[in-house]
Amino acid sequence: MALSPMMTGVILLGSLRSQLRKSDLPIVPRLSNIPLQMNFIAEQFQGKWYVVGVAGNAFTSEEQGRFKMYTTAYDLQKDNSYIVTSTILRDNLCDRFVRTFVQKDRPGQFTLGNLKSYGLQDYFIRVVKTDYNNYAVVYFKKTVNNVDYFKITLYGRRDNLQPELKKDFTNFVKSLGLTDENIVFPVKINKCIYEA
Template sequence: MKAVLLTVLGALCVLTEGGEVHPQKDFDLQRFAGKWYRVGIAHNADSFKQYRDSFKINVGVLVPMETGSVSLTMWQLKSSGCHSMSFLYEKTDKPGRFKYFSTSSNALKDITIVDTNYDEYALVLKHNPRGGQGSTQVAMYGRKQKLSAELMEKFKAFSLAQGVPEDSIVIPLVTEDCPEGGI
């Protein structure tokens, strides 16, 4: 376990040089496209804690556009059924970094694909710079609903390094595919 933690901490130093989080080196949007499950979520907003027990694994499909931007559709299973949300992530001048306008928070957010191996996991940072220091959300995505303990530890360590309190790091429960039958 100690060796795993040292490996994770070493990787985090590479990801956050000089306090700035950089996108995945040589990010390849075409390889990143496809189906992803959100298997971990962390947020530094105090209001997040009240919802922590209600999170379920979401599934999304990311489709690259000719412009270099991304269309993302996310599905979430709620008590009233399966609900979808669509987002447009606009490309920036840095591959692996996007911007989108959040109607729920009425703010422009930065999205950085921090680390991915494309066929297993992706560590993603969302930052809302509005107000004071803004808010930070970290998400771990997987091509499957369950990732290894080492990858989940990497997610937790990175979240803590971004100032997310430990009690605001959530590993949602595995759920049925939504929409039914998969995507």
């Protein structure tokens, strides 16, 4: 069955929009530009972290003020993987989702366990920097439908961090080609994030 010229135009326009969205994303930085925490200590990294800042090639400043703070807890397993539980406020309920981060190549680097069940082609995690007691910066990269997305998360052991840590985070993500438009500091909320 032949397509009408109008239907062909609609299909081409949809394809063009899809390609434009892909090309509008900031380029994913080379892994060599992403530091790895030296002498990563898995036991000290485990525990609860508040998501204090996020930046990435799919984030926009339009989300500022609407993006709610959430928590992520890392539970170290005997094989040096983590069971990772995030608690997010969704539809006025506390929603939890659990993943497994499996150590990959070097301490402080991980991949997502059971990758295919999430519909992903690739998922990579690297702990960039942490002092274990106050803050951590973690890099995430995923590939979906041959498109690469990356984000950098600023974690805090408390729901608030010193301004200089937020400034260091901002400077780091800008060094990777992101702008203020790609950085979001989630709104602190009283629901869900203080639960165990």
